Amino acid sequence: MRARTKARSAALAALAFSILSRAAPQAPPPETNLCSEPAGPLALGTAQWNGWGREIENTRYQPEPAIRATDVPKLGLKWAYGFQGSVVAGQPTVVDGRIFVLSAAGRVYSLDAKSGCTYWTFDVPAGAHSSIFIGELSTPRKVLVPAPPRQVAGRKGQKPKRQLMLAHLDVVKAPTAAFFGDDTGAIYALDAQKGTLLWKTQVDSHPQAKILGAPTLFHDRLYVVVGSSEQSAAQDNTYACCTFRGSVAALEMTTGHVVWKTYTVAEEPRPYGKNGARVTELGPAGGAVAAAPTVDPKRNLLYVGTGGSLTAVNVPTTDAVVALDLDDGRMRWVKQFSRRDAAGAAEFGSSPILRTLADGKQVIFAGQKSGIVYALDPDHGGDVLWQTKLIDATVPRGIEWGPAADHRNLYVGLSGLIAEPENMSGALEAIDMRTGARRWYTPSPAPGCSWGPESCAHAESQAVTVIPGIAFSGSMDGHLRAYSTIDGKIVWDTDTAKDFVTVNSIRASGGSLDHGGATIVNGVVYINSGYGQRTGQPGNVLLAYSVDGK
Secondary structure: HHHHHHHHHHHHHHHHHHHHHEEEEEOOOOOEEOOOOOOOOOOOOOOOEEEEEEEOOOOOHHHHOOOOOOHHHHHHEEEEEOOOOOOOOOOOOOOOOEEEEEEOEEEEEEOOOOOOOEEEEEOOOOOOOOOOEEEOOOOOEEEEOOOOOOOEEOOOOOOEEEOOOOOOEEEOOOOHHHHHHHHOEEEEEOOOOOOOOOEEEEOOOOEEEOOOOOOOEEOEEEEEEEEEEEHOOOOOOOOOOOOEEEEEEEOOOOOOOOOEEEEEOOOEEEEEEEEEOOEEEEOEEEOOOEEEEEEEEOEEEEEOOOOOEEOOOOOOOOOOEEEEOOOOOOOOEEEEEEOOOOOOOOOOOOOEEEEEOOOOOOOEEEEEOOOOEEEEEOOOEEEEEEEEEEOOOOOOOOOOOEEEEEOOEEEEEHHHOOOOOOOOEEEEEEEEEOOOOOEEEEEEEOOOOOOOOOOOOOOOOOEEEEEEOOOEEEEOOOOOEEOOOOOOOOOEEOOOOEEEEEOOOOOHHHHHHHHOEEOOOOOOOOOOEOOOOOOOOOOOEEEEEEEOOO
C-alpha cells in the first residue's frame, strides 16, 4: 500500500509539472552578459556536438575531443551559466564555437562556447525539454545577379551604345536554423545566427503530447518523435485513460510542412470498458517515442524505440524497436520484445545506436528499461544477434536515457530508480559490441548528497558520453565522473550539486544529473546540472570544464 501511495504521489506530481510546463510562462528579464560582438554566420564542421547523439547514428562518441585521456584528471571549472527562474533541460549543443541550449521554462540560449557570454535568447510560450539540432535550411545555391552595364562599340560610323544589363552566377549562403520541440507537441525553427523565429509547426495536438527527443536533420527533412505525459495522468483512476498515440513525423526543413506522419499505434482509440471508478477506459493507446530517432542512410531507414501500451489492449508496436522508411514513413519492420508491462520495464526510452563493427558489419544496439541490451541485425528485419541482461539479481537496475559506443564497447549507465522494486543504486558497465560479454562493471559510489538524505539516489540514468579512453557518466547524486574505458576505474569525479558564481550574474546551483549527458567539444566538457523533474534535486546551471579550468 505504501509503494502504491508513493507511486500515485509521484504520478500526480509529474502530471502537475506537465500542466504547469504547458502554461505560457512569464518571460524572465533579458540577459545582462551580452557578447561584445554580434554572432556571425555559422559553419557546420567536425569539431561539434550537434543534436542528441553528436551524429545521426546516435553513438554519443566524440572521436576528436581535443583532450587526452591522461589530462581528464586535471579538469577544472572554466565557467558557469545560470538559467533564470527555471531548471535545466535537454543537453547543450555546440556548433562552430557556439552553445545552443534550452531551459525547462522554454528560454532558448545562444552562448559563446569559450566565455559563456550571451548572443541571443528566445522565449517559447510553453515549457521545453528537447535538445537542439543545427542545420542549414537548404544547400547553398547559385542565383542570377544583375551585372553593371558596359559600353559596346557600334557599327562603323556609329556612336558606342550601352549594352542591356547582363547577368552572372553568384553563390548565396543558406541561413542556418536551430530546431527543437516543446512540451505541447510543437517544433520550432529559429535563425541560429539571430535568434528569430523562422517557422513553427504543431506536430501533435493531443493535450498530453510533448516532444522530449531531439529532432534529427538528414538531407532536406527534419525527423521528429512525439512522446507524452499521459502515463502519469493514467495513474489517477478518475482520468479517462487513454487516447495518446506515439508518432514519428518528417517535416520539410525550410517550411515545417509535414511530409508524412506515422503513428506507432495505428488504430484509433475507442471505448472498451470502465475502470473501478466507473470511468470509461479507451484504447489502444501508448507507444510514446521519448528519444531522438536514428538515421540509417545505407538502408534508407529511421530507427526509434517505443514505450509501452497504456491500456489493456495489446499493441504489437509497443515496447519495440521500429524501422521506418525515410521517404514515406512506412513501417519496414518491428521487433517487439515484450507485451505490455505495467511497471514500464519493457519500454525503450533511449535512442537506438547504429554502429559498424571491425569486420564491417553494422549492428543496431538498443537498451531496454528492464536492463537488457539487444544487438539487432539491420539486414534481417531486426533479428537478435545477442542479448545481455546487465542487472544484478540482488539489486535490479535498468537502462534509461541511453548508452554510448566507441569502436569496441557499449558503455551503459544503470539506474535502480526504474527497477521494480525501486532502489537508489546505480552502476556503469562496459560490454563488448561483438559478443555482448561484460568487460567491466563499476558500481556507482554512494557519497552523501550535498542537499541531504531526501531524494538522495546514486542511480546513473543520465545518457553516457565517450571519448577515446574515457566514458563520462552522471549520477542522480550530482556527481559527474570519468571512467577509464580500459578497466572502469574512476579517474575524475566532481560534485556539480552546489552553488556557483555565474558569468551572467544569476544565482545558480546544480543538482541531480539526469536525461541529457555531457557534450565535449574543443577540449571542454559541458554539462547541465539539476534535472529535477522527478526523484532528485533540481538545479539551474550549465557548467563548462576544461584542463586546469583554462
